[in-house]
Amino acid sequence: MFSYHFNHAIKRILLSVLLIVSPLVHSKTIEDAKGNTIDIPDQVTRIAGLWHANNQIILLLGGADKLVATTTVIQKHPWFNQVYPRIKTVPALTNGQTIQMEELLQQRPDVALISSSSMQEELTKAGIKPVMVMFQDFEGLKKTVQITANVIGDNAPQIAKQYIQELEDNIAFVEKRTQSLAEKEKPVVLHIANSNNLLKVDGGKSIIGDWITKAGGRNALPEQANLVEVSMEAILKANPDVIIIGSANAADGIKKIHSDPVWQNISAVKQQRVYVNPMGTFPWDRYSAEEALQVLWAAQKFHPTLFQDLDMIEKTQNFYKKYYHYDLSKENAQQILHGLDPLP
Structure with a gap:
């Protein structure tokens, strides 16, 4: 009987410790450009910017420090480099067509911002949350800015x-x-x-x-x-x-x-x-x-x-x-x- 109570007490203590050091991750639901709903962490800290153009919107909204993956086009882009030199050190893990998935998984992104449905399927299978942000007119641009701001959080919605x-x-x-x-x-x-x-x-x-x-x-x-x-x-x-x-x-x-x-x-x-x-x-x-x-x-x-x-x-x-x-x-x-x- 003593052993049972002792073990039970130890388990309760361990559970309390785990709750203290590993607080529950709160999530939020966003809707992407195609109307898909995605649950992402309430506080996103690691973003994979896998569409060339959207990296620039992330930069504009103050979220570039959260980039853990970018594209080859953006990493080499002269003015992006000039304005935001850190981009040279962010892993470029897609050319816009294929993804270096193993390396991307090592970066542990909370979310990936993308423009293609083929990438969406590939990322979902790998357990990464994809958010579509493609557009073809100004209304779509405004919607994409708002979606990206919702992903970034912090002051991004106000900037948007x-x-x-x-x-x-x-x-x-x-x-x-x-x-x-x-x-x-x-x-x-x-x-x-x-x-x-x-x-x-x-x-x-x-x-x-x-x-x-x-x-x-x-x-x-x-x-x-x-x-x-x-x-x-x-x-x-x-x-x-x-x-x-x-x-x-x-x-x-x-x-x-x-x-x-x-x-x-x-x-x-x-x-x-x-x-x-x-x-x-x-x-x-x-x-x-x-x-x-x-x-x-x-x-x-x-x-x-x-x-x-x-x-x-x-x-x-x-x-x-x-x-x-x-x-x-x-x-x-x-x-x-x-x-x-x-x-x-």
Whole structure:
């Protein structure tokens, strides 16, 4: 009998100790971009950022110190490195297609932020909680910012609210100035994804199509989606008034266009309205929280007279100070606006 009571007492003491040193982990339920509900820890401290673009939203929301995994694209991204040097030491465990699962499991993430359903299945099987954050328009961007903020916790929801308000204010500012324009006064805009293939474009059914419209333009290929290869004949027929080239090395694309006789009869080329898209901690044109600046930049390119008072250098400096706590020089801001890497 003594032995029974003694053992029972020991068990109670051990249980009490375990409760003290290992408090119950509280959880919260969030809904991702696809409407899936996921239970995650109430206090998330370890995040795997497995979609290139979303790493930049995590940075903007003040959660980058929680990153325990990132992507190869982000780890090598010049401006991300400049603004947040720690990214060089965060394991890059996906190229956007495949995941180094064994290494990821060693990082013990509380949650993984992703953009593909194939990754979702793979992570779920491995016991990692995946949260989808993909979008194709500004409403989706706002939703993704809110989801990411809910995952991060801390001050992120307040920052998200501030950012979304700024995004909406910038869009409203542009729409108010362009609202009296007739349709024919809005330039036809062709957005080329990158300089590697000048026939790979982003049509109207994409986030690019959304900012072109909001900035007072018309998409040259309104029925096309994101990253679609089209014929040169289709581009010649659309005859864009403005051409914008995105991604790194976009300036090479402009050189190709100016040296190729086929492009010379297009209005944008004749009028010298071929531009490099700005590139900050992520390309402004594609899945970036810096879309808040993109819509202003694009409006000024489309309607220079209407927006001649808009100081994009100052806007860029203020944005980086407010959200990244990073002081951009005027030269830095100009480099970003021209799609250039920071000087070594």
